[in-house]
Amino acid sequence: MNKSFVSADDVAKRAGVSRSAVSRTFTPGASVSEETRQRVMKAAQALGYHVNQLARGLMRSESGIVCLVVSEMDTPYRAGLVRALTHELQKAGKISMLINTDRSDGSVDAALRQTLHYRADASILLSGLPDKAITRLCLDSGQRIVLINRDDDIEGPFRINLDDGHAARVAVHAFLRAGCRYLAFANSEVGTPSLMARERGFIAAAAEFGLAVTVVRCGNTVYESGRKIAQTLFTEPNRPDAVFCVNDLMAFGLMDGARHDFGLRIPQDLCVVGFDDIEQSAWTSYGLTTFSQPVDEIVKNSIAWLGDREAEPASEVPPVRLHAPLIWRQSVRATQRVIS
Amino acid sequence: MNKSFVSADDVAKRAGVSRSAVSRTFTPGASVSEETRQRVMKAAQALGYHVNQLARGLMRSESGIVCLVVSEMDTPYRAGLVRALTHELQKAGKISMLINTDRSDGSVDAALRQTLHYRADASILLSGLPDKAITRLCLDSGQRIVLINRDDDIEGPFRINLDDGHAARVAVHAFLRAGCRYLAFANSEVGTPSLMARERGFIAAAAEFGLAVTVVRCGNTVYESGRKIAQTLFTEPNRPDAVFCVNDLMAFGLMDGARHDFGLRIPQDLCVVGFDDIEQSAWTSYGLTTFSQPVDEIVKNSIAWLGDREAEPASEVPPVRLHAPLIWRQSVRATQRVIS
DNA sequence: CGCCGTTTTGCAAGCGTGTGCAAAAGTTTC
DNA sequence: GAAACTTTTGCACACGCTTGCAAAACGGCG
Numbered sequence: 001m002n003k004s005f006v007s008a009d010d011v012a013k014r015a016g017v018s019r020s021a022v023s024r025t026f027t028p029g030a031s032v033s034e035e036t037r038q039r040v041m042k043a044a045q046a047l048g049y050h051v052n053q054l055a056r057g058l059m060r061s062e063s064g065i066v067c068l069v070v071s072e073m074d075t076p077y078r079a080g081l082v083r084a085l086t087h088e089l090q091k092a093g094k095i096s097m098l099i100n101t102d103r104s105d106g107s108v109d110a111a112l113r114q115t116l117h118y119r120a121d122a123s124i125l126l127s128g129l130p131d132k133a134i135t136r137l138c139l140d141s142g143q144r145i146v147l148i149n150r151d152d153d154i155e156g157p158f159r160i161n162l163d164d165g166h167a168a169r170v171a172v173h174a175f176l177r178a179g180c181r182y183l184a185f186a187n188s189e190v191g192t193p194s195l196m197a198r199e200r201g202f203i204a205a206a207a208e209f210g211l212a213v214t215v216v217r218c219g220n221t222v223y224e225s226g227r228k229i230a231q232t233l234f235t236e237p238n239r240p241d242a243v244f245c246v247n248d249l250m251a252f253g254l255m256d257g258a259r260h261d262f263g264l265r266i267p268q269d270l271c272v273v274g275f276d277d278i279e280q281s282a283w284t285s286y287g288l289t290t291f292s293q294p295v296d297e298i299v300k301n302s303i304a305w306l307g308d309r310e311a312e313p314a315s316e317v318p319p320v321r322l323h324a325p326l327i328w329r330q331s332v333r334a335t336q337r338v339i340s
Numbered sequence: 341m342n343k344s345f346v347s348a349d350d351v352a353k354r355a356g357v358s359r360s361a362v363s364r365t366f367t368p369g370a371s372v373s374e375e376t377r378q379r380v381m382k383a384a385q386a387l388g389y390h391v392n393q394l395a396r397g398l399m400r401s402e403s404g405i406v407c408l409v410v411s412e413m414d415t416p417y418r419a420g421l422v423r424a425l426t427h428e429l430q431k432a433g434k435i436s437m438l439i440n441t442d443r444s445d446g447s448v449d450a451a452l453r454q455t456l457h458y459r460a461d462a463s464i465l466l467s468g469l470p471d472k473a474i475t476r477l478c479l480d481s482g483q484r485i486v487l488i489n490r491d492d493d494i495e496g497p498f499r500i501n502l503d504d505g506h507a508a509r510v511a512v513h514a515f516l517r518a519g520c521r522y523l524a525f526a527n528s529e530v531g532t533p534s535l536m537a538r539e540r541g542f543i544a545a546a547a548e549f550g551l552a553v554t555v556v557r558c559g560n561t562v563y564e565s566g567r568k569i570a571q572t573l574f575t576e577p578n579r580p581d582a583v584f585c586v587n588d589l590m591a592f593g594l595m596d597g598a599r600h601d602f603g604l605r606i607p608q609d610l611c612v613v614g615f616d617d618i619e620q621s622a623w624t625s626y627g628l629t630t631f632s633q634p635v636d637e638i639v640k641n642s643i644a645w646l647g648d649r650e651a652e653p654a655s656e657v658p659p660v661r662l663h664a665p666l667i668w669r670q671s672v673r674a675t676q677r678v679i680s
Numbered sequence: 681c682g683c684c685g686t687t688t689t690g691c692a693a694g695c696g697t698g699t700g701c702a703a704a705a706g707t708t709t710c
Numbered sequence: 711g712a713a714a715c716t717t718t719t720g721c722a723c724a725c726g727c728t729t730g731c732a733a734a735a736c737g738g739c740g
Binding site for chain 1: 725726727728
Binding site: 366 | 696698699
């Protein structure tokens with residue numbers, strides 16, 4: 001009761017065996033007789049012994065730690081991803097360290113440095129882009145790196161991306177089927193490769209049908225930005241009748257602005273498509289037609305890559321490109337509008 | 341370039357000093373001459389050396405690890421809390437481990453066991469209730485425990501709670517001022533002490549004015565539950581004109597149900613108050629009047645308690661009880677309704 | 681009982697770090 | 711220049727664990 005952790009030595013002493021025996025008892029697949037194992041277990045139970053993973057990680061090459069580096073993690077999409085990742089990592093016997101990179105400027109680099117401090121087996125980056133040098137350092141230290149939706153050109157990390165261009169194309173088709181003619185694209189000023197890919201894809205697909213796209217970029221990928229974009233978009237002379245928002249949150253802001261400030265009805269006067277399919281999209285007030293982030297697939301791929309001890313160096317492996325299906329709800333007309 | 345972490349020995353060799361010198365260079369407050377410090381730093385830089393926190397944690401009693409144990413962490417309130425906690429912990433030089441307790445049954449206990457494995461300095465519990473025995477074990481191992489909004493009667497952990505009862509009383513007053521007469525309370529079946537405290541407080545305060553409260557409990561504290569409660573509440577003979585929802589998410593479900601399925605106008609026909617003040621409450625579609633979780637205060641108190649190395653055993657310290665102010669938006673009438 | 685093959689067990693060397701202690705080096709004072 | 715301090719440095723042990731290795735124990739067989 002002296003306020004300190006109990007060690008394997010204590011257990012060994014109590015069970016009347018050597019320290020090796022207790023170590024082997026807690027090492028799956030080690031050679032211990034059933035009798036001693038029982039003895040050790042009983043002693044461990046009584047003392048409240050727990051293997052010290054720090055010390056274990058010192059001997060083995062693996063620490064069992066996986067770092068998740070993420071900023072603005074209360075964003076619904078990110079929060080959901082973190083939840084799913086931690087859950088599956090735990091099932092795989094790993095523990096997750098969460099590194100918050102909310103402070104800008106070199107924060108991702110600092111985060112990766114932290115992962116080195118704790119000898120993490122792997123790092124999963126959900127946001128930000130790491131410096132090349134520090135990435136190299138991690139990789140050289142034997143750490144694995146997974147980049148999710150950060151379409152980076154660094155070689156070495158395992159990259160998981162979406163078919164953003166294809167999704168944008170699907171959005172155009174959906175709008176055309178609904179009889180929309182004036183397309184707009186609501187983007188942020190963040191300029192992440194995947195966001196820009198959606199923009200380019202949308203414009204290109206529209207061009208194939210001879211349609212121009214009004215592009216507005218504003219602030220961060222948040223509700224307020226959508227709200228502001230609604231202001232600029234619907235006060236223009238020829239207002240769009242279809243908007244593809246780079247993100248569900250922006251879509252909500254845009255919808256609220258369109259309805260509240262301009263009295264537009266959705267989908268009768270305006271069709272909206274979002275991206276992420278976060279929980280709120282299904283709420284009755286929005287009923288947003290949106291592309292679904294294949295969270296489970298993303299997680300599955302990440303874990304598989306981490307688990308596969310003898311996998312190729314990632315430079316050989318092409319990025320995984322996952323499909324984001326369109327989830328139909330009520331923010332896009334299913335059929336062409338009849339002009340009455 | 342042999343895929344492994346570089347150790348202090350490597351640095352020492354390269355800098356032509358002893359390993360102790362390296363260790364001292366990276367230990368704030370240790371005695372090293374400026375010259376050797378420079379030499380060591382240069383060598384460390386060149387090799388990409390990083391102190392191994394696992395090994396350091398083995399020597400010192402502190403690992404620098406703080407565990408956050410939380411379930412359903414993609415819930416907006418929880419996600420925000422986790423974000424704020426990780427941010428402040430990092431500022432305090434700690435690193436956070438995230439333990440997901442989504443699987444029910446004994447999962448919190450398993451989580452605490454994990455914290456022991458990694459010799460965490462402290463654990464912060466945002467959800468679930470730990471077993472008493474395992475809590476004791478953590479405390480005896482010298483670990484600190486913080487319980488946030490889990491109004492538990494275990495002695496030892498540091499407890500942070502809200503003045504739920506008082507908030508409920510404020511809600512009743514708000515409704516009365518708006519001229520509401522038929523009060524209802526929308527709860528979940530979760531039965532957490534703090535949720536029940538809100539329920540009891542609401543009923544008691546209403547009783548003081550001779551008013552009865554219709555209580556409905558349903559499912560989890562999520563949107564769908566609110567939706568369902570709207571169904572049962574507004575099909576009743578004398579429908580309520582004011583509902584206090586235990587949670588913002590449920591409030592949104594209730595509002596959507598009231599508006600969409602029953603054509604009720606808010607706040608003209610129905611006043612609603614929520615709890616948490618999550619981001620969505622400020623969205624135009626909802627404009628929910630709600631009690632604000634003092635996230636910053638919660639975080640500040642937690643960190644202060646962890647940082648204070650020589651603090652009293654928590655059994656001496658009474659739970660901190662924080663105030664949750666009511667944030668006025670549009671879901672409650674400011675003045676009494678004029679019956680026309 | 682002796683021989684041989686198979687477990688089981690303890691020893692001891694490591695993993696990468698911090699730190700007390702005494703020796704070495706440097707600084708001040710007389 | 712020696713004595714008395716102060717600062718810096720290296721040694722060696724400790725932290726709690728894993729694991730290769732060889733000795734010990736065990737079991738079967740002739």
